[in-house]
Amino acid sequence: xxxxxxxxxxxxxxRAPAVLRGPTDGTLQIDLTTxxxxxxxxxxxxxxxAQVSREQRPAEATFTVGADLFEELADGRESAxxxxxxxxxxxxxxxxxxxxxxRFFPDPPGTRDPREVARExxxxxxxxxx
Amino acid sequence: xxxxxxxxxxxxLVSDERGDIEPSFDFPTGLFSFDTRFVSTWILTLxxxxxxxxxxxxxxxxGTRFFLVPGEPTHYLDAKVSVLRSRSIGGSFGEELTxxxxxxxxxxxxxxxxxxxxxxxxxxxxxxRQKKGRTTPGTRTNELRLVYRRENLHRETVxxxxxxxxxxxxxxxxxxxxxxxxxxxxxxxxxTIIYGARGEDIRTTLPLGGHRTAAAIHAEQNELIERAPKLxxxxxxLAGAYRRSLNDLAALRYESIALGVRLLAAGLPWFMTLFxxxxxxxxxxxxxxxxxxxxxxxxxxxxxxxxxxDDFRDEEPGxxxxxxxxxxxxxxLEQPHSPYYGSADSTALFVILLDEYERWTGDTTLIRQLxxxxxxxxxxxxxxGDLLGTGYVWYMTRNPETGLQNQCWKDSWxxxxxxxxxxxxxxxxxxxxxxxxxxxxxxxxxLARTFWNDPAYADQLEREAAALKERFNRxxxxxxxxxxxxxxxxxxxxxDALSSNIGHxxxxxxxxxxxxxxxxxxxLGPRLFSGWGVxxxxxxxxxxxxxxxxxxxVWPFDNSFIAWGLMxxxxxxxxxxxxDAMLSASRYFDGRLPxxxxxxxxxxxxxxxxxxxxxxxxxxxxxxxxLLLRVMLGLEPQGEHLIIDPALPEGMGRVEVLDIPGRxxxxxxxxxxxxxxxxxxxx
Numbered sequence: 001x002x003x004x005x006x007x008x009x010x011x012x013x014x015r016a017p018a019v020l021r022g023p024t025d026g027t028l029q030i031d032l033t034t035x036x037x038x039x040x041x042x043x044x045x046x047x048x049x050a051q052v053s054r055e056q057r058p059a060e061a062t063f064t065v066g067a068d069l070f071e072e073l074a075d076g077r078e079s080a081x082x083x084x085x086x087x088x089x090x091x092x093x094x095x096x097x098x099x100x101x102x103r104f105f106p107d108p109p110g111t112r113d114p115r116e117v118a119r120e121x122x123x124x125x126x127x128x129x130x
Numbered sequence: 131x132x133x134x135x136x137x138x139x140x141x142x143l144v145s146d147e148r149g150d151i152e153p154s155f156d157f158p159t160g161l162f163s164f165d166t167r168f169v170s171t172w173i174l175t176l177x178x179x180x181x182x183x184x185x186x187x188x189x190x191x192x193g194t195r196f197f198l199v200p201g202e203p204t205h206y207l208d209a210k211v212s213v214l215r216s217r218s219i220g221g222s223f224g225e226e227l228t229x230x231x232x233x234x235x236x237x238x239x240x241x242x243x244x245x246x247x248x249x250x251x252x253x254x255x256x257x258x259r260q261k262k263g264r265t266t267p268g269t270r271t272n273e274l275r276l277v278y279r280r281e282n283l284h285r286e287t288v289x290x291x292x293x294x295x296x297x298x299x300x301x302x303x304x305x306x307x308x309x310x311x312x313x314x315x316x317x318x319x320x321x322t323i324i325y326g327a328r329g330e331d332i333r334t335t336l337p338l339g340g341h342r343t344a345a346a347i348h349a350e351q352n353e354l355i356e357r358a359p360k361l362x363x364x365x366x367x368l369a370g371a372y373r374r375s376l377n378d379l380a381a382l383r384y385e386s387i388a389l390g391v392r393l394l395a396a397g398l399p400w401f402m403t404l405f406x407x408x409x410x411x412x413x414x415x416x417x418x419x420x421x422x423x424x425x426x427x428x429x430x431x432x433x434x435x436x437x438x439x440d441d442f443r444d445e446e447p448g449x450x451x452x453x454x455x456x457x458x459x460x461x462x463l464e465q466p467h468s469p470y471y472g473s474a475d476s477t478a479l480f481v482i483l484l485d486e487y488e489r490w491t492g493d494t495t496l497i498r499q500l501x502x503x504x505x506x507x508x509x510x511x512x513x514x515g516d517l518l519g520t521g522y523v524w525y526m527t528r529n530p531e532t533g534l535q536n537q538c539w540k541d542s543w544x545x546x547x548x549x550x551x552x553x554x555x556x557x558x559x560x561x562x563x564x565x566x567x568x569x570x571x572x573x574x575x576x577l578a579r580t581f582w583n584d585p586a587y588a589d590q591l592e593r594e595a596a597a598l599k600e601r602f603n604r605x606x607x608x609x610x611x612x613x614x615x616x617x618x619x620x621x622x623x624x625x626d627a628l629s630s631n632i633g634h635x636x637x638x639x640x641x642x643x644x645x646x647x648x649x650x651x652x653x654l655g656p657r658l659f660s661g662w663g664v665x666x667x668x669x670x671x672x673x674x675x676x677x678x679x680x681x682x683x684v685w686p687f688d689n690s691f692i693a694w695g696l697m698x699x700x701x702x703x704x705x706x707x708x709x710d711a712m713l714s715a716s717r718y719f720d721g722r723l724p725x726x727x728x729x730x731x732x733x734x735x736x737x738x739x740x741x742x743x744x745x746x747x748x749x750x751x752x753x754x755x756x757l758l759l760r761v762m763l764g765l766e767p768q769g770e771h772l773i774i775d776p777a778l779p780e781g782m783g784r785v786e787v788l789d790i791p792g793r794x795x796x797x798x799x800x801x802x803x804x805x806x807x808x809x810x811x812x813x
Contacts, residue, residue: 106438
């Protein structure tokens, strides 16, 4: 298991109060594949909380993805839905639950606040026209 | 060339008037599903000859019948043989081919169907790209299978025939003998497969209903139309447009690949997918008539609300999406639509729709369930929306390669200009964005006070709205021209073109009472009003072009919201003129208002000229007659009641809408125009 993946799951309970503020709840199963091996993760989502477990339990939705790709989702470099659309990741069950979980994925590394960027552009434009 | 389309949600087929499909790289002809072309060649020949249509029955949205004969049109009358081509679409595509022998003796024929699939993504047709994957044909008994693969992406088109034929990699040939006055028939079935989890079709592993039959579509459309309020009126164009709208809205519903609910596709053929802005405007239009179409849209937009900063997708936390695409180019990051968030208005419009939805339906559950998403949307307006920190909503894409330059409803590159035609720098703050923000704050305040038990937040939002209105009326008003600037440029100067955007300001309520009459005068004045409707850009502006997509054409949806705005400020006669003009125009399109038509003066052309590549049906054009009815009858929910205050344009005669659904149960609305010519005039 990659470092970003490990850190991602470890941080879920702490981040849940800020991310999961609606009334939706349910369990999402995440299957991480490496060759013929599959690691199962279960995330129980509830208002303000996320419990992570490796023990098998019933799930309302399943997200299946290569462990390497998940590492890139966990550090923000990749996008989950694009991966689904090119069939590199697959989804089954209650998709709303997955859309909720998707909110945990971080910004791509190095992304700047767009307001900062826009103000910089305006300053440059003003500088050029002087 | 005449094109014939049938559709079921986002699966649709566009052919020529013979029923043939020839490979095309400039217009999306073919069989499409989920943004992918599954059939790009479908050409029928009889003994090596192309066929010609005698007649076409295209009265159904999901089925067409072609009556064809071989040879040139001048030989028609002598035809010894004719071919019936009867097709329908319902998730998959079926076509029945019947050869009729009109001669008194047995005849032999060779019937050939050329078949091909290029698996092009809609964007590859728009921008003409070469495929990166490989297509492999495979033949079996009575079946041709076309397989496309690119890495894990795997799509198939499977064509089968009920009567035996010779199958090759490029189609099927039927060598047949038909008895005197006899007939021969085969049924072709075309199945499209998008592989997903466990090697199954992605649509079977998600909670979707899967393929619907034509009979199921028929039943479902009828049920939807049955549930809608009944219209009785003297005005034939209105009656025709209403019925056509209900049919088209029913046909444009598609099953979301992600939610298992029915969403509305935006427009055939280019926009058969979910758009934030289009689906919200359409929802606002249909609310008084078909409120059950609205919650799935709201839930999907909330579920896909932006959650992170992503430059490629112009995504920010709290933002409502612009466009969602399921195709190959979205998957392989050649386009940003997974989803793309380059829209500066959908977020405020989302809040407006939620409030309007509750006012009509009283469905408080949904409002409470989405409190967090609604707060996040309101918060976006003042944070990431206000790029420059000046108290306005601005836009500037962070994806210059494939993002949108203009992120308002007029999203073509040249839509925002100064009166002299120059284009301003970025970021830009168009005026209607500020109107939507103002309205969203007031509506958000009502939601906070009534449903979230947060009066302090409600007060704050109302204070912010009042300050925004004051600021806006100071900074956007051009005193010497007596209208609001189309936008502010990054230095805060007026982008001073006269545009239809000022009509949306009336709808939002951000216009000072003292200035409303001047705005209404401009909207109905000769520079903006063509006689068929309000032009997107006034005809004396630098970039005006009567067939320019957003710089001179007339958009029915735009006009419906302008009419609503005029009503809001009490300009009922002016609103009526717009309703009347739109309904008159609809007559020339068999009741189906297109996406846009040309801005030529009514006296010049005598009929509205359709914009060359306009989408039709287009959801928010289909929704237009419904909103016009609301405006003419003066329908407005107030508490538990529906206010009915009709003001019909002269000559409209009697209009009655029976069984308008809402929190009041069902009520009827009746109106009659006050005019000596009642009922005597068609439009």
